[in-house]
Amino acid sequence: MSKHDEVFREEALEQLEIAEQALLSFERSFDLQDIEEAFRSLHTFKGAAHIFSFKELGDFAHLIEYVLDGIRNKVIHNEPGITTKTLNYLDHLRKMMNESDQFTKTKKHKQILEEVNEIANHVIKTLKQNNQEKEEALLEADIDQEDQENISTYYASLNPTEPIDSGSFHPIFQIFEELADKTTLEIVEERDKNNEALISRWDLYISGQITKEDISAEFLFIEDEVTTSIHKVANFDLFKEMGFDELLKVLKKIPSEQKLEEITQYVSSLKDTLDTEESKQNTDKKQKKNSSLRVSSEKIDDLMNLVSELVTDQASLHLLASQSNNSQLEALAENIHRHIQQLRDISFDMTLVPVERMTGKFHRMVRDCALAMDKEVDFIVKGEKTELDKTFIETLSDPIMHMLRNCVDHGIETPEERIEKGKPVKGTITFDAFYSGTKVQIDIIDDGKGLSIPAIKNKAIEKGLITAEEALTDQEVFQLIFIPGFSTAQNVTDVSGRGVGMDVVKKNIESIHGSIDIHSKEGQGTTFTIKVPLTLSIIDGLLVKADDTHFIVPLAMVHKCYEVPYNLLANNVSKWITVDNEPHPFINIRKEMTLNTTPVPIKGMGINIQGRERSIILIVDEIIGNYQTVLKPISDYYKDQDFISGATILGDGSIALVLDINKLIEQEKLTNMIDEQ
Amino acid sequence: MNNEATATKQMKAYLTFKLNHEVFALGVDKVVEIMEVPRVTKVPKAPDYMKGVINLRGQVLPVIDTRIKFGLTPIELTKDHCIIVINMIIDEKTMYFGALVDQVLEVLEMDEETMLPTPNVNSKYDMRFIQGLLKEGDDFVMVLDIDHTFSIEEIEAIKENNQEQQRD
Amino acid sequence: MHTILVVDDFASIRQVVAETLQRHGFKTEQASDGQDALDKLKGGALQVDLILSDFNMPNMDGLGLLRAVKGDPKLKKHPFILLTSEQDTEKKRLAKEAGLDAWIQKPYKIESFIGMISYTINKK
Numbered sequence: 001m002s003k004h005d006e007v008f009r010e011e012a013l014e015q016l017e018i019a020e021q022a023l024l025s026f027e028r029s030f031d032l033q034d035i036e037e038a039f040r041s042l043h044t045f046k047g048a049a050h051i052f053s054f055k056e057l058g059d060f061a062h063l064i065e066y067v068l069d070g071i072r073n074k075v076i077h078n079e080p081g082i083t084t085k086t087l088n089y090l091d092h093l094r095k096m097m098n099e100s101d102q103f104t105k106t107k108k109h110k111q112i113l114e115e116v117n118e119i120a121n122h123v124i125k126t127l128k129q130n131n132q133e134k135e136e137a138l139l140e141a142d143i144d145q146e147d148q149e150n151i152s153t154y155y156a157s158l159n160p161t162e163p164i165d166s167g168s169f170h171p172i173f174q175i176f177e178e179l180a181d182k183t184t185l186e187i188v189e190e191r192d193k194n195n196e197a198l199i200s201r202w203d204l205y206i207s208g209q210i211t212k213e214d215i216s217a218e219f220l221f222i223e224d225e226v227t228t229s230i231h232k233v234a235n236f237d238l239f240k241e242m243g244f245d246e247l248l249k250v251l252k253k254i255p256s257e258q259k260l261e262e263i264t265q266y267v268s269s270l271k272d273t274l275d276t277e278e279s280k281q282n283t284d285k286k287q288k289k290n291s292s293l294r295v296s297s298e299k300i301d302d303l304m305n306l307v308s309e310l311v312t313d314q315a316s317l318h319l320l321a322s323q324s325n326n327s328q329l330e331a332l333a334e335n336i337h338r339h340i341q342q343l344r345d346i347s348f349d350m351t352l353v354p355v356e357r358m359t360g361k362f363h364r365m366v367r368d369c370a371l372a373m374d375k376e377v378d379f380i381v382k383g384e385k386t387e388l389d390k391t392f393i394e395t396l397s398d399p400i401m402h403m404l405r406n407c408v409d410h411g412i413e414t415p416e417e418r419i420e421k422g423k424p425v426k427g428t429i430t431f432d433a434f435y436s437g438t439k440v441q442i443d444i445i446d447d448g449k450g451l452s453i454p455a456i457k458n459k460a461i462e463k464g465l466i467t468a469e470e471a472l473t474d475q476e477v478f479q480l481i482f483i484p485g486f487s488t489a490q491n492v493t494d495v496s497g498r499g500v501g502m503d504v505v506k507k508n509i510e511s512i513h514g515s516i517d518i519h520s521k522e523g524q525g526t527t528f529t530i531k532v533p534l535t536l537s538i539i540d541g542l543l544v545k546a547d548d549t550h551f552i553v554p555l556a557m558v559h560k561c562y563e564v565p566y567n568l569l570a571n572n573v574s575k576w577i578t579v580d581n582e583p584h585p586f587i588n589i590r591k592e593m594t595l596n597t598t599p600v601p602i603k604g605m606g607i608n609i610q611g612r613e614r615s616i617i618l619i620v621d622e623i624i625g626n627y628q629t630v631l632k633p634i635s636d637y638y639k640d641q642d643f644i645s646g647a648t649i650l651g652d653g654s655i656a657l658v659l660d661i662n663k664l665i666e667q668e669k670l671t672n673m674i675d676e677q
Numbered sequence: 678m679n680n681e682a683t684a685t686k687q688m689k690a691y692l693t694f695k696l697n698h699e700v701f702a703l704g705v706d707k708v709v710e711i712m713e714v715p716r717v718t719k720v721p722k723a724p725d726y727m728k729g730v731i732n733l734r735g736q737v738l739p740v741i742d743t744r745i746k747f748g749l750t751p752i753e754l755t756k757d758h759c760i761i762v763i764n765m766i767i768d769e770k771t772m773y774f775g776a777l778v779d780q781v782l783e784v785l786e787m788d789e790e791t792m793l794p795t796p797n798v799n800s801k802y803d804m805r806f807i808q809g810l811l812k813e814g815d816d817f818v819m820v821l822d823i824d825h826t827f828s829i830e831e832i833e834a835i836k837e838n839n840q841e842q843q844r845d
Numbered sequence: 846m847h848t849i850l851v852v853d854d855f856a857s858i859r860q861v862v863a864e865t866l867q868r869h870g871f872k873t874e875q876a877s878d879g880q881d882a883l884d885k886l887k888g889g890a891l892q893v894d895l896i897l898s899d900f901n902m903p904n905m906d907g908l909g910l911l912r913a914v915k916g917d918p919k920l921k922k923h924p925f926i927l928l929t930s931e932q933d934t935e936k937k938r939l940a941k942e943a944g945l946d947a948w949i950q951k952p953y954k955i956e957s958f959i960g961m962i963s964y965t966i967n968k969k
Binding site: 594 | 720735767774
């Protein structure tokens with residue numbers, strides 16, 4: 001083989017070298033990424049060999065690919081010495097290139113070929129079996145993104161020069177059949193305007209372990225009759241993505257020339273979400289290796305717990321140092337404080353991502369869903385920068401997707417109905433995410449027809465969930481929706497009638513210690529309120545004191561502080577005070593919380609706080625300063641005191657209560673209303 | 678005591694404590710630890726029997742005034758008072774809380790089968806929370822039904838009662 | 846009635862294919878490899894309407910036969926179909942370049958197999 005083309009030789013040897021290094025690295029780390037890499041370079045090798053017509057080299061490489069496939073899919077990864085064996089095979093490939101043509105006729109070659117063949121066959125057989133089992137499992141379980149490796153999705157448009165009779169034996173139909181055997185295939189026909197029997201265009205959506213060239217080769221023998229244009233739109237299986245069914249419906253409705261653009265947009269909306277996981281792009285792998293690594297979430301949890309403890313310890317250290325009159329110790333404590341703060345920020349960053357990572361695909365889905373059902377919907381996203389634990393985003397994404405789908409399907413009325421009811425033609429669905437103390441709250445609000453209490457009740461009675469005599473509050477009626485098997489839709493439509501029910505939505509949310517509530521008014525709309533804890537709960541807070549109690553106000557909400565004499569409030573019935581020449585509503589914590597152990601000081605402090613709906617001035621005795629707050633849940637025994645969202649341990653071991661300002665404002669508003677009555 | 682007999686008997690350990698001069702008991706399996714009363718931070722606007730929260734080695738623990746369950750006057754804290762840290766599983770969630778009692782006495786090993794049913798007599802205590810009676814010498818010890826006594830529903834029920842009384 | 850030349854080195858496969866075609870109203874001739882087929886076709890000794898050949902064969906493979914047929918001015922009018930389990934895209938492309946009319950993937954469904962053959966014959 002010494003005479004073989006130098007170009008091929010050089011490139012091929014390089015690929016073998018990469019594969020070899022990857023395998024050696026795998027031997028040390030057992031990181032399957034290395035097997036991926038070996039697989040890729042061997043694949044390149046195989047391709048090149050075939051192009052240069054070195055069939056034996058290509059075929060042998062192909063067999064080694066199966067061996068790697070077996071390791072990567074954990075079929076033979078435990079087999080003793082499998083890595084060494086594979087390395088031997090690579091050596092053998094190299095020998096085949098270097099030795100004369102006669103080498104492949106030797107007994108040794110035949111022996112090794114037989115060995116590889118045997119392993120390859122075993123792998124193929126096992127994988128085939130596994131795939132069947134996996135498919136069955138998929139029907140029940142969620143789709144594991146990891147299983148989508150090497151699967152790509154393509155969009156192809158086929159334009160016959162002459163329309164083709166749908167009843168004919170045109171080869172195109174056999175090609176479709178063949179494609180359908182090896183891929184997930186969706187075919188949309190366009191009939192000829194003048195003759196229903198003739199097809200004038202096909203749009204194909206293809207997903208599978210197939211290359212663009214493979215698809216194009218399928219249509220090779222009809223290329224004179226049918227113009228094909230094939231586009232790779234995603235390097236994963238789009239058929240398994242939420243909202244793809246809706247997209248297909250939309251694609252049927254829009255003009256041909258816009259379809260590709262439409263799909264591309266959909267995919268990029270998905271990628272926003274997928275990027276939170278390890279990117280599936282097969283871009284420069286080596287570069288990525290340097291920039292990111294996979295860490296188990298347990299390790300991150302451990303790290304975060306330790307950081308939380310450190311922050312608490314640091315507060316104690318800070319207190320001791322300041323009492324010690326030892327300036328060196330104080331300086332050291334100050335340094336430690338700074339470093340812990342940095343450590344906290346970095347670790348925090350590792351676990352949190354903004355919710356906008358998932359809202360991209362929501363936009364898409366709502367839009368597609370509305371289009372598919374001839375409804376007009378504005379989808380508004382608020383608070384997309386609100387950060388949430390990464391795994392929470394992953395857990396919430398599907399349930400919220402389902403709820404939004406429900407909103408469009410059952411919530412928002414058709415334009416005609418809306419006009420009749422005197423509502424704006426366009427319905428509005430709002431996704432609003434915001435911090436609420438130790439929790440993140442996500443509201444999903446629609447201005448649609450709302451939930452019908454009698455309808456839910458009837459359904460529940462029908463299903464035997466309640467009896468007709470049972471007197472239920474509205475809230476209790478709404479909660480019936482979350483009972484397994486319950487669905488309010490009179491007719492299950494193909495949009496929201498499919499997939500999970502609200503019971504699953506609730507279960508998913510509860511799995512991350514979250515909660516979901518419903519508020520609805522018939523005719524006016526429905527609000528779903530999801531609350532999930534921030535896993536990692538360290539916030540920058542402002543430590544204040546009123547009477548003998550310490551409180552924490554989230555620093556992010558603090559706008560400005562003023563000195564406010566308490567006597568200014570004493571005779572104030574209006575609950576408004578003027579600061580910076582502007583009147584502001586205020587809440588006097590001492591009064592609001594009936595704190596009266598110590599006498600009221602002369603000077604108080606007013607903190608201008610920007611709540612979600614409005615700003616207020618919070619009146620306290622004293623502002624102590626910034627405080628890194630490790631949020632600890634306050635027990636369910638205090639669930640009625642929801643203006644306290646948690647507690648934190650101070651440096652001296654005592655406890656400060658963390659205020660939920662929005663709740664406080666809400667309550668204040670309520671009592672004001674009662675006062676006015 | 679006969680050792681062989683005790684080996685076959687189902688023995689259970691109870692922690693006894695005093696509430697308003699009366700002796701109560703609860704199964705030690707629910708008890709995490711016993712501690713002196715540290716600084717308690719009161720949570721505003723909470724009912725009186727919710728004493729507040731304490732720092733238990735970095736965790737925030739709610740403290741309940743146990744006397745409330747029995748319609749007694751709230752505890753005025755002295756150095757004898759103790760907190761029994763109890764862990765309880767409610768709705769698949771493990772809940773920790775501290776029960777404030779007048780005085781912790783001892784741990785008793787008793788045969789579970791010797792527990793007597795709650796006498797159906799008029800009592801100054803709310804008998805619904807008594808699992809039964811244990812005879813220790815000449816005295817009777819009332820065994821608390823922990824799950825029932827400190828469930829959130831029960832705590833809420835008290836609150837509603839109180840509110841109703843306030844309204845009346 | 847159209848006559849089809851079935852080229853395959855496995856006699857049993859050749860027989861099965863030929864019988865299938867006969868059942869659907871075709872006449873068949875057989876050849877055992879590319880060289881055999883070419884010898885039979887050259888000089889006009891054998892008149893057929895379509896050549897249906899396997900890909901991998903000794904002596905002359907399907908691609909070689911295709912190239913020989915399409916390179917011969919007298920024979921090149923014959924519609925040529927490769928019937929193969931070969932999946933290689935590159936080979937497909939080479940065959941197309943050589944003037945192949947249709948590629949039928951083994952295993953095939955009889956209905957579409959017959960459909961393809963009729964379609965290819967009638968197209969010419």
